[in-house]
Amino acid sequence: MYSQAIRKKKISIRTKILSGNIIVMICLGIAIGALSMRIASLQEEIEFISAHDIQVHETVNQIQKDLLDMETGMRGFIISGDESYLDPYNTGRARWEADLNKLKSLIIDNQAQLRNADSIKEGLTDWITNASENAISYKRSGDAASLNKFFAEKKGKDRTDALRQQLQSFKETEFGLTEARAESLKERNESLIGLLYLLWIIVAAISISTTWLISNTVIRTIRTVGSTIRQIAVEGESLHRRIEVNTRDEMMELGDSTNMLLETIERQNIRKDQVAQIATLLQEQSDIDAVGKQFLNQLVQVFNIPYGVLYVRGQSNHLVKAASYAESTENFGRKEFQIGEGLVGQCAAENRTLIIGDVPGGYVSIQSGIGEASPAVLALLPVCFERNIVGVIEIASFSKLDRSDVELLEQLAGMLGVTIQSVKSRMEMEQLYTETQAANEELQVQSEELNAQSLELLTMNDELKRSSNFKSEFLANMSHELRTPLNSMLILSQMLAENRQGHLSEDDISYVNTIYSAGNDLLNLINDILDLSKVEAGKLDIEMGNIILADLQLNIQSNFQEVAAKKNLDFTVRISPETPAWLETDGFRLQQILKNLLSNAFKFTDSGKVELNVGVRSNNSWGQQEVAFTVTDTGRGIARDKLGLIFEAFTQADSGTARKFGGTGLGLTISASLANLLGGRIEVQSDEGKGSEFTLYLPAQRSIALMDEAMASKQVATSHASLSAADPVSIAVSEMPLSTAELKGRHVLLVDDDARNLFALSHVLESLDMTFTIAHDGLECMDRLRGGDTYDCILMDIMMPDMDGFQAIREIRHTLQLSTPIIAVTAKAMKEDRDKCLEAGANAYISKPVQVQQLVSIMVAQIKVEA
Incomplete structure (x- = not known):
């Protein structure tokens, strides 16, 4: 009870601080009052000096000026006789007595100076009466003798000199009094400064003492609390220790609060230990x-x-x-x-x-x-x-x-829930483990059977891979072997068809054109078989890029316009306005699909029209936008029961021994496979006798965002002009006007191991007035180049014994460091073959059978670039 009474009568820290501040404020008030009184006294003295002494000095100066004005005016009049010179004299005479009376009123408290002022007054009066007035009277009356006698006796000068001396003495006395007052004021100011320091020291001492007394009680308690907590937290002492505080202020409340916190922590630690013990027991x-x-x-x-x-x-x-x-x-x-x-x-x-x-x-x-x-x-x-x-x-x-009990109960309930679920899961796992063991025994038997089957499948898979590799190698080799004789056959037939010497008749030319056409058909068959084999083997590469649809439109129109004219068919290619100007896809494969579809349309249409329409439509299956390329014809159409067969390899709608239309039936098969690789599909609608409609759908999400129409138009207009001469394979020869003047007299190194190709190509070069040197393999090619011969162009075959074309090109570029244009002329017509040639260092690539115009255009472009 006594302790509680003491705690109720506590003196708060705020009260202590406020009391100390009040004491300091009282001391400051006393100091400020004393300073105010002293400052007021100093201010009066300063005002006295400013108002009295300065005025006395100014009045003395004015009396000196009055005497000087009177003397100056009198001398001017006596010398000149001009009455105007007496104006200063009259002014000074009228004013000096008033100035002197003013001076006496200012020094009324100084008897010595008053006596000096009276003496000055008597001297001025005597000078005016007995000197200046007499001299002026002598001048006015013209009494020169009396005037000369006046000046000779120097009575006026002696009086004025005495007056000046008196005024100067009076002035110096006043200056001395002023200096004495200023010195007294200085001493008092110094005393005031000393008093200020003394008061500051007294107030600082009181403030520091009060602050120390108050802070000492606060800091002592805080240190006690901190020490206790540190010993408990760091030194590991028991939470049973409590803090004792004797001050009756907030520090006592801090100690009590800390003790309550320690009790709470102690109680919580006990609960935590109990919870941990329960958790440990439950886990067991x-x-x-x-x-x-x-x-x-x-x-x-x-x-x-x-x-x-x-x-x-x-x-x-x-x-x-x-x-x-x-x-x-x-x-x-x-x-x-x-x-x-x-x-x-x-x-x-x-x-x-x-x-x-x-x-x-x-x-x-x-x-x-x-x-x-x-x-x-x-x-x-x-x-x-x-x-x-x-x-x-x-x-x-x-x-x-209480609330803490409920919270702890809820925590323990949550822990129990985890344990129960864990036990349930463990029991279920044990049951599942037992069931799994039984199932594993059964699965082991099945696994042994599956392993046997897997080994058998692996064996079959290896056989299929070997068969597929053999098929690919066989097709590649067969392609090379077929293209090599085709090359000479097509070149020579093309040269014969030109009939430059005029030896052939029209029938002969027709026979030669038939040979050339048959060779082209055979070449197309080889290409189709190679594409089909690569599709089946999953090795057909797709290279995505950006194509301009307007450029595609011009290319398709130029390729099929002559076919349409020969069959007297209307042919149009349209792009709807909402179609994007650009599309991201494999442009080469897209053109291959469209050419196959259009070739079929022209093949099976005898009258009417063939159209290619490009537009955008929404796929109802998944709501995606698609670009649709629709080829429509008015031909014979396809029977409904044959629609499911037309995309099968080597199959046509009019299959049979007496069918009307030729072809292998691979075009649509390859087109459908290419469409799938591009992420699209081909759909067909047809009525027998009315025509067909083939539609290629490609995903529109790959289309580039609509560009500025002006930019798109510019790209379309400049697309042909920007085609690189280093990649002439993609250029349509019919769009390039050939100028063979650049080739005349040029020297070509012709590298090939096949006599037929050498024969055909040599005749082509001779027809262009070019000279050439033959090398039968890569080694002979290197020997000729090392011999110092220079060439304007090198035509390099790839498949050669000893040193093939790839190695020869690399040696020319890296070992001999020659920049001579190299054109790879090979029957290896795969896309990867072209890439290998360019990577080895070839400037251009052309596959056999060689088209003469294409070869000429490539040589012209490469020689121009080299020049």
Whole structure:
């Protein structure tokens, strides 16, 4: 009680600080008052010096000026006789006496100076009466003798000199008095400064003393609190230690609060140890009933509760009693609840803690050996795992549960939920493990059978791979072997068709054109077979790039305009306005598909028209935009029962021994495969006798965002002009006017091991007035180049013995360091073959059979570039 009374009569730190500040303020007030009085006295002295002494000096100066004006005016008049010279004299005479009276009034407190002023007055009066007035009278009357006698006796000069001396003495006396007053003022100012320092020292001492006294009580308590906490936290002392504070202020409250915090931490640590102990015990259990009993036993020790029961959620979603504490009879309480039934079921349904106070008597009886009683509080807590109810805890207590108790109970319930779920999972895993072992035995038998089958499949797969590789190699070699004789056949037939010497008749020329046409058909067949084999083997490369649809339109029109004219068919290529100007796809494969579709349309159409329309449509299957290339003809059409066969290899709608139209039937097969590789598809609609409509759909999400129309138009207009001469294979020869004048007299190194090709190419070069040297393989080519011969161009075959064309090109570029244009002329017509040639160092590439115009255009372009 006494301690509480002392704490109620505490003097707060605020009061102490305020008291110290009040004392300092009182001292400052006294000091300021004393300073104010002293400053006021100094101010009066300063004002006296400013108002009195300065005025005295000015008045003395004015009297001296009056005397000087009178003397000067008198002398001027006597010398000149001009009355105007007497104006200063008259002014000074009228004013000197008033100035002297003013001076006397200023020095009324100084008798010595008053006597000096009276003496000055007498001297001025004597000078005016007996000197100046007489001299002026002599001048006016013209009495020169008396005037000369006046000046000779120097009576006026002696009087004025005496007056000046008196005035100067008076002035010096006043200056001395002023200096004395200033010195006195200086001494007083110094005394004031000393007083200020003294007051500052006194106030500082009082302030420091007050601050030290107040802070000492605060710091001492803070150090005590800090030391206690540090010893507890760092030095590991027990939380039982408490802080003692003797001051009656907020420090005492800080100590009490710290002690309360220590008590709370101590209590929480005890609870944490108990929770950790419970967690450890629960981890050792492998049965849900054992977990429940162990949990309730520990719960009783932590909270001192006399009764508890645990319900666990079973597979039928019922809450079944798994464990209890202090049951009075064997059948005490219900064995199970449904979700939402009773308080237990409601706690599970709502997934929240229920606290029931004021339990009525007889609700439940807690018994011991000496008696029984009813609890005061019931608490029901949901046991959850990841927000899923796995059980409910019900406890009864004789005392009320505070908030911290409820929070700890909820924490323990969550921990119990994890344990129950873990035990359930472990039990399920054990059951699954047992079932898995049985299944593994069965699977092992099946696995052995599958292994045997896998070995058999692997063997078959290896055989298929070897067969596929053999097929690819066979087709590549066959392509080379077929293209080599085709090369000489096409070149020579093309040269014969030109009939430069005029030896052939029209029938002969027709026969030669037939040979050339047949060779071209054979070449197209070879290309189709190679493409089909690469598609089937999955080795056909797709190179995505940006193509201009308007450029594609011009290319298609130029390629098929002559065919349409020969068959007298209307042919148009249209692009709808909403179609984007650019598309990202493989331009070469896109043109291959469109050429196949248009070739079929022209082949099967005898009259009417063929159209290619490009537009945009929405795919209803997945709502994507697609670019549609639609080829429409008015030809014979396809029967509905044959639509499913036209995309099969070596199949045509009019298949049979007596069919009307030729072809291998590979075009549509290859086109459909290429469309799939480009991410699109080909659809067909046809009516027999009315015509067909083939539509190629490509995904529009690859189309570049719509560009400025002017930019797109510019790109279209300049696309042909910007084609590189280094890649002439993609240039249509018919669009390039050939000028062979650049080739005349040029020297070519012709490298080939096939006599037929050498024969054909040599005749081409001779027809162009070019000279040439033949090398039969790469080694001979290198020997000629090392011999010092220079060439304007090198035509290099690839497939040669000893040193092939790839190695020869590399040696020319890297070993000999020559920049001579090299054109690879080879029957290896695969796309990768072209890339290999260019990577090795070739400037251009042309596949056999060689088209003469194409070869000429390439040589012209390369020689111009080299020049």
